[in-house]
Amino acid sequence: MKIWKSSTDFPAFRMKNKELIIILGPTCVGKTDYAISKAMECGSPVVSCDSRQIFREMKIGTAAPSPEQLAAVRHYFIFSNSVLDDYTAGRYEVEAMALLEKLFLTHDVVVMAGGSGLYIDALCKGLDDFPPADMELRDSLMNRLKTEGLDSLRFDLRKIDRESYDTIDIANPQRVVRALEVTLQTGKKFSEWKSSPDKKRFFKITKVGLNRNRAVLYDRINLRTEMMIGQGLVEEAESLLQYRDRPALRTVGYREIFRYLDGEISLEEAVSLIKRNTRHYAKRQLTYWARDREIVWKNL
Numbered sequence: 001m002k003i004w005k006s007s008t009d010f011p012a013f014r015m016k017n018k019e020l021i022i023i024l025g026p027t028c029v030g031k032t033d034y035a036i037s038k039a040m041e042c043g044s045p046v047v048s049c050d051s052r053q054i055f056r057e058m059k060i061g062t063a064a065p066s067p068e069q070l071a072a073v074r075h076y077f078i079f080s081n082s083v084l085d086d087y088t089a090g091r092y093e094v095e096a097m098a099l100l101e102k103l104f105l106t107h108d109v110v111v112m113a114g115g116s117g118l119y120i121d122a123l124c125k126g127l128d129d130f131p132p133a134d135m136e137l138r139d140s141l142m143n144r145l146k147t148e149g150l151d152s153l154r155f156d157l158r159k160i161d162r163e164s165y166d167t168i169d170i171a172n173p174q175r176v177v178r179a180l181e182v183t184l185q186t187g188k189k190f191s192e193w194k195s196s197p198d199k200k201r202f203f204k205i206t207k208v209g210l211n212r213n214r215a216v217l218y219d220r221i222n223l224r225t226e227m228m229i230g231q232g233l234v235e236e237a238e239s240l241l242q243y244r245d246r247p248a249l250r251t252v253g254y255r256e257i258f259r260y261l262d263g264e265i266s267l268e269e270a271v272s273l274i275k276r277n278t279r280h281y282a283k284r285q286l287t288y289w290a291r292d293r294e295i296v297w298k299n300l
Helices: 031-042 067-074 089-103 119-123 135-148 151-158 162-167 175-185 190-194 214-231 233-237 254-261 266-290
Strands: 019-024 045-048 109-113 205-209 295-299
Touching: 019 031, 031 045, 031 067, 031 109, 045 089, 089 119, 119 205, 119 266, 135 151, 135 175, 151 162, 151 175, 162 190, 175 190, 175 205, 214 233, 214 266, 233 254, 254 266
Parallel strands: 019 109, 019 205, 045 109, 205 295
Antiparallel strands: none
16 A cells, blocks of 8 residues: 655545644553544544554553443554554554555544553654664664663663763663663664654644643552553563563563563562652653644643
């Protein structure tokens, strides 16, 4: 299917009054329920832009929509791929644009929901054409990650590309490794690759950011963590132990439970760390979106 890259390229009769409403916000704020309500109001499906809920093996730890929520409206990019897939924001851009091209044939409004800033940016603005991965360099960086830890790679990134260090999610090993890999491979800073003009989209984009009082949000995070444990997060993580080095599983919730399963910490300590690290993740999400003046914020 052809992907139309600009409003002049896309047939005019398809362009009228097409709008993508993106529901974004920090983890646990209530995006799923809000998006479903908006989708039912608009007669739209929900297109997910969550970089973890896309993986079918990670139902509990990603707080994916429940069977009842999935039955309420049609969802896309939920449980559509395996953790064994090398899924990237670039691939999401291509596949989501192709899906929207199809959906806008029969819908004037489409609702999107998720908390993955890079995926949202990929869809709204497009990604630069980064060079293919240098697997030898990547393997070297991944070995350093295992032997020296993430702090060592962060230190190098801070020295050679301070802008990337200040803007990417430096708690995410995959992001840090990729920024270092591109910079070392090309001699051009990772941050400089992202300076090209935004791609034009054939539809209007409306961004609605959800937020809550900080204490309320943290209470919701704590409650959801306890619920995930009760739903079987430990058993789910145990079933994924053999895939623990896959990028999808280097994420809050699974990392801590893997440490518990390794005997490094108690379950109580793992749960406490999940709550703390999820709070930190929520703060990073809000910091990431603070730079985007297109977002209309709504306090719940």
